Amino acid sequence: MATDYDAPRKTDEELSEDSIEELKTRRNDKNSGKVDEDEVEAAESFELPGADLSHEELTVKVLPRQANEFTCASCFLVKSQSQLAETKDGLPYCVDCV
Ligand SMILES: [Zn+2]
Secondary structure, three states: OHHHHHHHHHHHHHHHHHHHHHHHHHHHHHOOOOOHHHHHHHHHHHHHHHHHHHHHHHHHHHOOOOOOEEEOOOOOOEEEHHHEEEEEOOEEEEOOOO
16 A cells, blocks of 8 residues: 555656766766775765655645645746735736736
């Protein structure tokens, strides 16, 4: 049961790890030969904070639009009511677009 909830998170982690893998691959091209230990250390130091951040971002994105939110008529982003700058012709506009 818990596996279903873990699945999308793991996908998100893999996405962020892909970027790290790319960076490491590029760095390996320059330092080919003595990178093995560096690579392991870099992977360990990257993984813990990286995983935590991706979980928090995912939690925010997954939330459905709340009653106290609106969709800006200009940028079409979902914003909280605190970012509602004004309403024109019944359409809400966020502070970024006014
Ligand atoms: Zn906007």
